[in-house]
Amino acid sequence: MSVVTLKINDIDVAAEAGKTVLDAAREAGIRIPTLCHLDGVSDVGACRLCLIEIKGIPKLLPACVTEVSEGMEVTTHTPQLDEYRRMTVEMLFSEGNHVCAVCVANENCELQDVAIEVGMDHSRFTYRFPERGVDISHPQFGIDHNRCILCTRCVRVCDEIEGAHVWDVAGRGAAAKVVTGLNQPWGDVEACTACGKCVDACPTGSIFRKGSTASELDRDRGKLEFLVKAREENQWTR
Amino acid sequence: MERAELLEQATVAKQAQKRIRIHCCTSTGCQASQSLDVKKQLDNAIKTHNLGDTVEAVGVGCMGFCGQGPMVEIEDADSPAEKKHYQKVTPEQAESIIGSLNGSGEADAIEGDPNHPFFSRQLLIVREHSGRIDPERIDEYLAVGGYQALHHAIYEMSPADVVQEITQSGLRGRGGAGYPTGLKWATVAKMPPGQKYIICNADEGDPGAFMDRSVLESDPHRILEGMAIAGYAVGATQGYIYVRAEYPLAITRLQKAIQQAKRKHCLGAQIFDSPVDFTIEIRVGAGAFVCGEETALIASVEGGRGNPRPRPPYPAVSGLHGCPTLINNVETLGNISPIIRNGAEWFAGIGTERSKGTKIFSLTGKIRNNGLIEVPMGITLREIVEEMGGGVPGANNVKAIQTGGPSGGCIPDRELDTPVDYDSLRELGSMMGSGGMVVMDDDTSMVQVAQFYMEFCRGETCGKCIPCRAGTVQMYQLLTKLLDEKATKRDLDRLKELCGMVQATSLCGLGQTAPNPVLSTLHYFEQEYLDLLQPDPITVAAANRG
Ligand code: SF4
Ligand code: SF4
Ligand code: FES
Numbered sequence: 001m002s003v004v005t006l007k008i009n010d011i012d013v014a015a016e017a018g019k020t021v022l023d024a025a026r027e028a029g030i031r032i033p034t035l036c037h038l039d040g041v042s043d044v045g046a047c048r049l050c051l052i053e054i055k056g057i058p059k060l061l062p063a064c065v066t067e068v069s070e071g072m073e074v075t076t077h078t079p080q081l082d083e084y085r086r087m088t089v090e091m092l093f094s095e096g097n098h099v100c101a102v103c104v105a106n107e108n109c110e111l112q113d114v115a116i117e118v119g120m121d122h123s124r125f126t127y128r129f130p131e132r133g134v135d136i137s138h139p140q141f142g143i144d145h146n147r148c149i150l151c152t153r154c155v156r157v158c159d160e161i162e163g164a165h166v167w168d169v170a171g172r173g174a175a176a177k178v179v180t181g182l183n184q185p186w187g188d189v190e191a192c193t194a195c196g197k198c199v200d201a202c203p204t205g206s207i208f209r210k211g212s213t214a215s216e217l218d219r220d221r222g223k224l225e226f227l228v229k230a231r232e233e234n235q236w237t238r
Numbered sequence: 239m240e241r242a243e244l245l246e247q248a249t250v251a252k253q254a255q256k257r258i259r260i261h262c263c264t265s266t267g268c269q270a271s272q273s274l275d276v277k278k279q280l281d282n283a284i285k286t287h288n289l290g291d292t293v294e295a296v297g298v299g300c301m302g303f304c305g306q307g308p309m310v311e312i313e314d315a316d317s318p319a320e321k322k323h324y325q326k327v328t329p330e331q332a333e334s335i336i337g338s339l340n341g342s343g344e345a346d347a348i349e350g351d352p353n354h355p356f357f358s359r360q361l362l363i364v365r366e367h368s369g370r371i372d373p374e375r376i377d378e379y380l381a382v383g384g385y386q387a388l389h390h391a392i393y394e395m396s397p398a399d400v401v402q403e404i405t406q407s408g409l410r411g412r413g414g415a416g417y418p419t420g421l422k423w424a425t426v427a428k429m430p431p432g433q434k435y436i437i438c439n440a441d442e443g444d445p446g447a448f449m450d451r452s453v454l455e456s457d458p459h460r461i462l463e464g465m466a467i468a469g470y471a472v473g474a475t476q477g478y479i480y481v482r483a484e485y486p487l488a489i490t491r492l493q494k495a496i497q498q499a500k501r502k503h504c505l506g507a508q509i510f511d512s513p514v515d516f517t518i519e520i521r522v523g524a525g526a527f528v529c530g531e532e533t534a535l536i537a538s539v540e541g542g543r544g545n546p547r548p549r550p551p552y553p554a555v556s557g558l559h560g561c562p563t564l565i566n567n568v569e570t571l572g573n574i575s576p577i578i579r580n581g582a583e584w585f586a587g588i589g590t591e592r593s594k595g596t597k598i599f600s601l602t603g604k605i606r607n608n609g610l611i612e613v614p615m616g617i618t619l620r621e622i623v624e625e626m627g628g629g630v631p632g633a634n635n636v637k638a639i640q641t642g643g644p645s646g647g648c649i650p651d652r653e654l655d656t657p658v659d660y661d662s663l664r665e666l667g668s669m670m671g672s673g674g675m676v677v678m679d680d681d682t683s684m685v686q687v688a689q690f691y692m693e694f695c696r697g698e699t700c701g702k703c704i705p706c707r708a709g710t711v712q713m714y715q716l717l718t719k720l721l722d723e724k725a726t727k728r729d730l731d732r733l734k735e736l737c738g739m740v741q742a743t744s745l746c747g748l749g750q751t752a753p754n755p756v757l758s759t760l761h762y763f764e765q766e767y768l769d770l771l772q773p774d775p776i777t778v779a780a781a782n783r784g
Contacts, residue, residue, distance in 0.1 A: 038656050045548035046702045048743045060742055065548045087739050124732065125712050150701065169543060169701070172487035172526065176701030 006072040015068045022050055022063040025076060032076050033085060033114050035092075035149065035203055037064045039221070040228040041156040047149075049060040049085055049114065050077050060084075074210055076116060082118065089115050090123040097146035098204075102108070104204030104212045110221065111149060128203030130174070140194055140210055145177055154178060154198035154207055166192045200224055239503060239510040244380075244389050247502075251381035254724040256294040261311040261369055261612065264297035266456045266487050269449075272329060273308035280310070283609055285566045287336050288765035296378075299456020300361075301369035303749065305608035306350065310335065317520030323350035326492035355625040361588070363571035363596050366679045368456035373491050387506045387575035391467050392512045395578075401427050406582035408594035413439060413530070413567030413745075414645060414671045415455035416593070421468075422564060425554040426472040427667050429562035434474035437558065437565045439535060440481035440488070443527040444643030447576055447674035447696055449598040450568035452610055454481065454488035457494035457572075459504075466505060467578060469516040475508035477518040480535055482525040491728040492520055497695075527644070527698035530672075531746045532557075532565050534700065546746035568673065570597055589615030593659035597670065603640075604630045604652060605679035613658070622652040633690045634679035638762070642671025644691045644698075645751035647758025648684060667752075667758040685770060689717040691755035700747060706749025709740035713756065720767065726774040730767060735758070768774070 002017045008025050015024035019045070025032050036047035045062040052063045055073035063076070075081075092098075092111065100106050132145035155167040156176060166189050169180045181189035198207050200219050226238045252458045257725040262268075262277040280295035301309045306325035312335075313321050315629055323470040331347040338345035344544070368690055371378035377647060379385070391400050403418025426434060438461060442450040454461060496518055499505040518631050528534045528545040530686060532553050538544040557563025577585045589595050593615040599622070602608050606628030613622060615764050619639055623629065630636055647668035649656065656662050660670050677685065696710040716733040719725040737753035737760075744750045760767060 043272075046704075047744065048703050048705055051743055062745075073306060084739050084743050086526060087735070088704050088743070091704055091712065093478060095704075095708045095711070125708075126715055128711070149704075150707075162344075169545075171695055172701050173699045174701070175709065200733070 004068055004072075006068050006070070006074060006180065009076055017068070019068055021052060021061075021063055021066045021068055021074055022136045024068050025074070030076055031117075032063050033117050034064060035114060036151040036153065037112060038153045038201055038224070040225040041153070041160045041201075044046055044152060047114075047151055048088055049118075050116075051081060053078060053081065053083065065216070085118045086120050089118050089120045090125050092149050093120070094123045094125040094127045095130070096149065097132065099146075103113040103147060103205035104208045107149075109205060110132070110203035112231060114236065128174075132177070135180070136184050137185035138192070138210075139187065141186070141196070141199055141207060142210055143178075143180075143186060143207050144205065147204045148178060149204055149206075150176060151203060152178070153201040153203060157197045157201040157224060160198050161224060162193060162195050164191050164195075167198060197224060239389075241386075241389055242394065244386060244510070247379045248383060248386070252375035254377065255315075255381065255739070256292055257315045258289075259292040259313045259315075259333070260293065261301070261309075261313065262295055262297045262299040263299070263301055263307060263309045263369060265452060266485075267299040267300065267304035268307035268309060269487070271307050271326075271584050273327075274446065274625065275329040276308045276310065276327050276332055278330040278459070280336060284335045285338035286333075287340065287341065289336065289340045293336070293339060293760050296372050298370060299368045299612060300365075300452040302351070302365070302612075303356065303607070304609040304610065309350075309369075310347070312339075313350075313370075318611045323352045324348060325650050326352045348623070353441070354610070356606075356609070356627070359617070359621065359626050360374075361583075362612050363576050363588075364453060364460075364569055364598060365610070365612045366576070367460070368452065371457065373456050373458055374494055376459060376495065376502060381774075383579070384575075385463055385499075385502075387578035388463050388466050388470075388504065389510055390511060391470055391578050392514050397427060397471045397473060399579070400467060400589055403576060403582045404471070406587040407573075407577045408582075408589075408591065408592075409570065409573055409577065409585065410660060411567060412569035412573075412597065412670075412672065413514045414669065416670060419566065419570055421748070422566070423468065423472055424555060425475070425552075426562045426564040427661065429555065431473055433476075433559075434472060435476040435558045435561055435563040436472070436474045437563060438465055438467050438477065438479040439530060439532075439533065439565055439567045440479055440485070440670060441523050441530045441535060443482065443525070443530055443698070444672055444674045445673055445691075446602050447600050447643060448674055449600055449610060449673045451485050451488055453568050453572050453598070455484065455491055458488075458492045459499060460575060461492075461493055461498055461568055461571050462500045462505060464574035465518060466509065467574050468514045468563070468564060468566065470514055470572065472562075474564065475515045475517065477516060478521050478539055478558075479518060480521045480523055480539055481527070482529075484525050489520060489522060496520070525695075526700070528700045528746070528748050529738075531748060533567065534746070536563065543700075546748075548745060569673070573751060589659060590659045592661055592735075597658065598642075598674060599673045599675040601675050603626055603675075604634065604679040604682070605677040606631050615659045616657045618655050618657050619649065622658070622675070623654065623707075627655050627677065630679045632682060636677060636681050637682055638678045638684065638687075640668075640676040640678065640687065640755070641674065642669035642754070644694050645669060645673045645747065645754055646671045647754045648678070648687065648762060649758075650762040667754070667761055669754075682722075683716060684759040685721055686768050688756045688759045689714065689721060692717055692752070695748065695752040699752070701745075703745040704745075705740045706744040706752060709736055709744070709749070710752055712736055713740070713753065720770045723770055723771065723772060726772050728774060730771060
């Protein structure tokens with residue numbers, strides 16, 4: 001294992017080569033907001049909340065997929081980055097229908113957490129009030145597309161950890177949505193093993209266990225990471 | 239295969255051609271105005287006039303003057319300089335055109351002027367055979383020296399020599415951003431040996447652009463040859479042409495060309511009996527603008543959803559199936575065989591200091607002469623629009639020129655003397671792009687133009703990242719609010735903020751450039767935006783109270 005040293009917000013940090021800036025920052029106790037990142041599955045760099053500045057590179061880069069390198073100088077928070085993050089979250093709220101008061105994930109929601117973290121108290125963008133459906137055809141779970149932020153965490157856990165690939169994305173632009181099977185009702189998808197990993201992965205109240213009422217949802221994110229570790233490193237205790 | 243044998247084939251093919259060739263365009267544009275019927279009637283008339291020994295009608299590719307199709311051109315090998323051009327030819331006129339050849343009467347068709355600046359100011363490198371050879375017959379390509387560059391590369395040059403030649407030519411990617419082609423080739427060539435791929439990006443999707451389609455339909459072998467040379471240079475044995483399903487004629491002609499080239503050993507295993515292998519397959523894309531982006535294109539070739547992924551790693555390092563992959567656009571590849579044939583120095587002598595060679599544009603909009611043009615870099619926009627294009631019809635004036643499609647911007651008339659090259663266009667806040675050029679006149683509302691391009695991007699964003707997915711929707715709404723005369727200064731400020739944010743934070747080129755049409759119209763025509771603004775109700779209320 002080789003180690004590189006870099007500076008994050010002017011603090012010297014040592015990190016294992018091959019790790020991402022996000023990992024290195026977390027290890028050093030520096031928080032960078034994320035939504036699409038989920039420990040245990042691949043990164044896609046889609047939510048753009050983890051964008052950082054790196055000295056000498058004109059573009060902003062996502063910390064979740066950028067590897068650390070020797071002598072790198074990273075800045076995770078500037079007024080500009082904070083502003084972009086806030087705008088991103090505002091846009092997430094205005095493109096879906098996020099009515100927290102009646103959501104199973106209320107107070108247990110990463111979208112809410114991020115909103116608080118970036119200081120968003122209202123959205124300056126026009127609410128779109130899109131017509132999106134709810135699918136409760138599955139005997140145990142349901143998906144409310146109104147709350148989906150298209151982070152594709154469900155897609156990745158199902159594909160990469162469970163190996164079932166029940167979830168995918170269909171359509172583009174504002175019409176993009178996650179689908180089950182070949183865009184069938186979830187309950188009709190025979191490939192679904194009802195393992196519930198997508199329930200654990202979803203950062204919002206979009207995918208839920210039936211019967212949970214508002215604020216009851218309890219997600220076990222540790223389980224996902226545990227499974228990956230168990231398989232890769234043969235480490236079966238948590 | 240010996241070089242002599244290839245030359246022999248070329249001579250035989252050349253000799254099989256008749257003295258008088260009647261070129262009849264059979265590309266998509268002219269086919270839409272019945273050029274296939276015209277061709278049939280020309281064939282019939284040749285028979286009835288008993289001219290079969292000296293005259294042949296040849297279905298050729300695009301001649302560029304698409305607005306005036308069907309186009310028919312007569313070329314006499316005895317006096318090649320004196321061509322005759324007929325425009326808007328109907329099937330009924332075929333008889334008289336053939337009749338005029340042996341002096342029995344005048345041709346009853348609109349004669350165009352082949353010396354018009356629209357043609358005479360062009361410099362044909364990529365399109366040199368367009369409209370002059372039958373794209374469906376490899377013999378025609380061989381007759382004009384086709385595949386000799388590939389033969390030369392394989393037998394006379396090392397792969398490193400080829401990369402060097404392309405580097406020295408100064409060729410830059412014609413897909414839009416203008417990345418140095420030689421550097422791209424060198425990167426893939428330097429990757430350790432093993433499976434590598436060549437991809438030809440024929441996913442042209444800019445509104446109004448049809449350069450690539452035309453090249454593929456008119457001279458498919460030239461692209462195959464360019465890809466094979468690239469394969470030899472970087473050590474790849476497999477190539478893919480990613481072409482959109484909306485281009486059925488291009489697909490058919492490519493398929494034919496690949497088969498013919500294989501049969502002649504110009505492609506496939508052991509090209510020209512050398513140890514070099516190169517196979518080309520076609521991949522048909524469903525037609526998504528985002529698939530022009532390299533990483534999305536690769537995902538689509540792999541059979542997945544055409545979503546871009548963050549770069550690095552760049553495709554040159556890890557592309558198709560994780561292997562080093564060279565992606566070049568159609569027009570870039572179309573420049574390869576002429577460079578190998580005539581040498582890097584020849585190519586570097588054309589164009590400007592930092593933009594070499596020629597560029598194909600599809601000239602459209604409020605302009606007299608619409609069509610495809612290939613011009614040397616460095617020609618000014620004024621020369622293109624006023625001389626070649628004949629200016630704006632009617633009493634109006636040129637107001638702006640949009641280049642670069644949805645990723646580009648509008649250049650105002652006062653900058654018409656700007657030379658066309660990558661850097662000058664970028665300095666003006668626009669870009670070369672793949673080559674759409676839309677002329678706009680005084681009547682055009684620039685805010686509407688911005689709205690049009692934003693509507694396009696809003697529909698084409700893949701939706702993977704939020705700034706592009708939601709940002710384009712919000713920008714489109716703000717532009718619509720402006721045009722509905724409901725927006726205030728605050729909306730305009732929000733629009734500007736959004737432009738900056740979407741540009742800086744989007745994942746791929748589509749999102750990063752989507753605000754460009756707004757930014758450039760704001761830059762040059764801000765007054766048009768200001769004129770649409772309404773008083774801010776809050777300020778008004780405050781003023782009334784005070
Ligand atoms: S359903 Fe949940 S996990 Fe899946 S994409 Fe939507 S928000 Fe992400
Ligand atoms: S910038 Fe647009 S097209 Fe590119 S990844 Fe993001 S959403 Fe998709
Ligand atoms: S966590 Fe990096 S882009 Fe979402």
